[in-house]
Amino acid sequence: DAGVTQSPTHLIKTRGQQVTLRCSPKSGHDTVSWYQQALGQGPQFIFQYYEEEERQRGNFPDRFSGHQFPNYSSELNVNALLLGDSALYLCASSLDSTSTDTQYFGPGTRLTVL
Amino acid sequence: SQKIEQNSEALNIQEGKTATLTCNYTNYSPAYLQWYRQDPGRGPVFLLLIRENEKEKRKERLKVTFDTTLKQSLFHITASQPADSATYLCALLNYNQGGKLIFGQGTELSVKP
Numbered sequence: 335d336a337g338v339t340q341s342p343t344h345l346i347k348t349r350g351q352q353v354t355l356r357c358s359p360k361s362g363h364d365t366v367s368w369y370q371q372a373l374g375q376g377p378q379f380i381f382q383y384y385e386e387e388e389r390q391r392g393n394f395p396d397r398f399s400g401h402q403f404p405n406y407s408s409e410l411n412v413n414a415l416l417l418g419d420s421a422l423y424l425c426a427s428s429l430d431s432t433s434t435d436t437q438y439f440g441p442g443t444r445l446t447v448l
Numbered sequence: 449s450q451k452i453e454q455n456s457e458a459l460n461i462q463e464g465k466t467a468t469l470t471c472n473y474t475n476y477s478p479a480y481l482q483w484y485r486q487d488p489g490r491g492p493v494f495l496l497l498i499r500e501n502e503k504e505k506r507k508e509r510l511k512v513t514f515d516t517t518l519k520q521s522l523f524h525i526t527a528s529q530p531a532d533s534a535t536y537l538c539a540l541l542n543y544n545q546g547g548k549l550i551f552g553q554g555t556e557l558s559v560k561p
Contacts, residue, residue, distance in 0.1 A: 439491035444489070
């Protein structure tokens with residue numbers, strides 16, 4: 335049973351560029367959440383997707399956008415990259431019956447913005 | 449303001465002892481609280497979940513307590529081993545905020561042989 339997978343594992347971009355990160359949820363899960371984790375900090379919630387819709391959003395600017403596909407996989411897009419966007423980006427999946435199900439995390443994508 | 453805070457200092461203990469990690473929160477009404485383990489450069493790994501109406505949960509050498517009056521959760525690792533060395537994160541799910549997990553900053557645990 336495959337867990338949550340993310341790609342790529344590492345990425346280096348320059349300021350102003352755009353980036354797309356990908357996530358495949360754990361088998362049987364239909365809900366995907368994205369988090370940003372700066373060095374030495376806990377993960378910060380970006381948004382959550384369920385039934386191909388953004389259901390909830392954290393305090394992140396519109397430069398951060400996402401998408402969920404019919405097979406439940408998801409993408410996170412970040413436009414006009416800033417140095418401060420350098421972080422570990424984590425995807426978590428869950429089986430949403432009540433939205434309180436345990437979230438299982440992928441290994442993350444390390445984004446470095448130069 | 450709303451806050452969730454864990455032991456700010458790293459915790460260093462001797463192998464075989466019990467490690468106790470603290471998670472305090474302010475101005476939240478959590479439906480449940482979770483504990484995760486995170487190794488450097490890796491994603492968090494789920495360990496235990498405790499609901500607001502539960503006082504204590506156990507899993508092998510792990511125990512978590514939840515006191516909604518004190519607004520605190522304690523996470524214990526008994527008979528600690530060097531392999532338990534990692535950062536431990538607490539996260540709460542607040543009522544009326546859907547699936548948004550709110551994390552503490554983590555506590556780094558180091559178990560010396």
